């Protein structure tokens with residue numbers, strides 16, 4: 755690998771999202787940057803998830819998730835949901851749409867999704883998710899992954 759491999763990867767553009775999950779009983783959420791639209795018909799999102807996350811257990815059981823777009827004034831929210839824990843929704847205003855996945859009321863926009871299938875991707879799993887419902891909730895500019903610095907601790911992972 756070249757010496758500036760991390761710097762090269764950091765030139766890829768990503769937004770910052772909170773992925774809401776539920777197994778039908780418990781809710782949780784985690785911050786994710788590796789999210790992209792994958793199809794128009796049907797409308798699909800591809801989300802890359804570390805299967806070690808507690809949230810992945812809820813996702814596997816429930817088969818649903820929400821993708822919540824964070825605004826550029828919500829880096830503290832990205833930090834909160836970027837830390838491991840159960841029941842991180844406590845203290846946040848949230849609601850549900852069709853699938854039951856928790857939606858952050860303060861996000862710029864959300865996508866309410868059902869998982870279609872998973873693909874293996876190295877140390878991650880790609881969840882291909884069908885968009886069941888979506889809405890723009892609040893005005894603002896999206897938070898960019900490049901604005902979060904090393905919040906995810908990924909600088910250790912390129913070595």
Ligand SMILES: Cc1cc2nc3c(=O)[nH]c(=O)nc-3n(C[C@H](O)[C@H](O)[C@H](O)COP(=O)(O)O)c2cc1C
Pocket residue numbers: 770782783784785786787788789802803804806807808809810832833835836837838839840899902905906
């Ligand atoms: C800015 C940022 C981006 C992140 N992007 C991802 C991602 O795309 N996929 C992923 O699996 N984890 C990502 N993470 C890491 C998870 O949010 C983090 O490991 C979290 O603690 C998982 O929560 P849980 O263990 O409570 O489920 C990111 C973290 C941050 C701060």
